Amino acid sequence: MKILFLGDVVGRSGRNAVISQLPKLREEWTLDFVVVNGENATSGMGLSGSHAKALLEAGVDVLTLGDHAFDQKDMMTFIASEPRVLRPINFSKAAPGVGARVFTATNGRKILVAQVLGQVFMKRPFDDPFSALDGLLKQYPMGGQVQASLIDIHCEATSEKMAVGHFCNGRASLVVGTHTHVPTADAMILPGGTGYLTDAGMCGDYHSVIGMEKAEPLRRFITGMPKERFTPANGEATLSGVYIETDDRTGKTTRIEPVRQGGSLQSQGPT
Numbered sequence: 001m002k003i004l005f006l007g008d009v010v011g012r013s014g015r016n017a018v019i020s021q022l023p024k025l026r027e028e029w030t031l032d033f034v035v036v037n038g039e040n041a042t043s044g045m046g047l048s049g050s051h052a053k054a055l056l057e058a059g060v061d062v063l064t065l066g067d068h069a070f071d072q073k074d075m076m077t078f079i080a081s082e083p084r085v086l087r088p089i090n091f092s093k094a095a096p097g098v099g100a101r102v103f104t105a106t107n108g109r110k111i112l113v114a115q116v117l118g119q120v121f122m123k124r125p126f127d128d129p130f131s132a133l134d135g136l137l138k139q140y141p142m143g144g145q146v147q148a149s150l151i152d153i154h155c156e157a158t159s160e161k162m163a164v165g166h167f168c169n170g171r172a173s174l175v176v177g178t179h180t181h182v183p184t185a186d187a188m189i190l191p192g193g194t195g196y197l198t199d200a201g202m203c204g205d206y207h208s209v210i211g212m213e214k215a216e217p218l219r220r221f222i223t224g225m226p227k228e229r230f231t232p233a234n235g236e237a238t239l240s241g242v243y244i245e246t247d248d249r250t251g252k253t254t255r256i257e258p259v260r261q262g263g264s265l266q267s268q269g270p271t
Contacts, residue, residue, distance in 0.1 A: 001032045001109055001148050001248060004259065005176050006241035007183070007200030008066075009041040010211030011232025014203040015051060017239055019058040021261060026059050029243065029270055033105040034059060035113055035150055036241075037178045037200070038085075039066035044212060044232040046071030049078035052085055062086060062103060064115040066154040066179060067122060070095070088117040088154060089136065090127035100136055102146055109147040109248060112140045116164070118155020118179075129153070130167055137171040142193070142251030148173040149251060155179055158198050165196040173246045173253050176200050181210040183240045183258065183265070193252025201240030206264040208233035238263030243270050 004025065009015055018036060026034065038055055042048040046068045052075075055063060062084050069087040070076055079085045079097035089099025100114035114136055116129040133151065140146050149172045153164045161177035168175045170192025176199075177184075183201025190196050202211050209217035212230040220226055238260055245255040260268040 001105060001111070001246045002030060003111070003148065003150065003174065003244050003246065004029065004031050004034045004241060005150065005152070005174065005200060006034070006036040006203050006239055006259070007178050008037045008039060008181055008202045008204070008211075009055070010181065010202050010204030011040070011044050011234065013205045013232065013234045013237040014211070015041050015055065017237035017262060018055060018060070018203055021239055022059045025261070032109070033061050033103070033111055035062045035064065035152070036060045036203075037066065037152060037154070038063040039068045040202075040211065040232075042072050044230060047075060047085075048072040049074045052078060052082065056084055061105070062113045064113070064152045064154075064178070066115070067117060067124075086113060086115050088115050088126070090116055090129055090132040102140070105147075110145065112146045112149040114150070115152040115154060118153060118157060118160045118164070120155065120157035120160045122156060129164060133164070133168060137168065142171060142173065143249065147248045147251060148246045151175045153177050158184070161198050165190065165194065169194045173251050174242070174244050176242055183260065185258070187242055187256050187258045189253050189256055193250065195242070195244045195253035195256040197242045197256070197258070200242055201260075203239050203241075204237050205233035205235035206238055207235050236263045238265045240265070
């Protein structure tokens with residue numbers, strides 16, 4: 001199976017880049033399934049129902065969220081009626097929606113997609129991500145009733161993302177990090193056949209401070225005092241993420257390639 005994962009979509013620039021470029025990439029790379037983290041797609045904070053619809057209509061198969069899952073209030077009701085949007089599996093048990101689901105890719109193949117929040121340096125405590133994933137991966141083992149499985153680990157600490165990758169080694173097709181908006185250079189296949197990338201980066205304008213217009217973050221760093229709200233930068237966006245190919249029989253990743261398309265970063269992707 002050929003799977004594309006794109007990192008955090010930030011603001012209008014990121015949304016427009018995904019909507020305009022994804023249909024072409026699906027065709028050129030003959031993609032079977034596309035997962036996109038959309039939790040900063042609406043004004044840099046959360047995801048609205050209308051923006052979720054636009055991304056899904058552009059060819060996204062599943063949208064994952066994160067710690068800003070419900071910053072846009074209409075997502076509270078939208079997620080209950082749209083199974084293709086996932087909030088973190090270890091979010092509040094009272095939250096609407098679910099954190100993992102099995103989806104159907106091309107040719108009827110099944111893929112498990114899940115998102116989990118980390119605990120280190122996060123603003124509020126979340127349930128243990130390791131125990132949440134353990135039960136899920138025991139229920140859907142690689143080479144079993146699903147042909148592939150993808151875990152989006154949404155957290156601050158690179159060490160915690162790496163720990164989740166090793167914890168899932170041999171039990172998931174791909175573990176990919178989101179949340180910090182900066183792509184890492186460690187795309188690899190772990191010994192058990194799990195594809196891994198510490199952070200997918202963002203789909204947004206990299207002439208910014210992690211996707212936000214530079215002036216206000218710089219002011220806060222220099223003076224220690226806020227003056228305005230952060231607003232997303234609206235220059236040309238780079239699509240950032242990871243491409244993998246998996247073995248339908250075993251669920252293992254056989255190829256992994258970083259993805260950078262458009263905008264400021266050097267172009268990368270499957271050839």
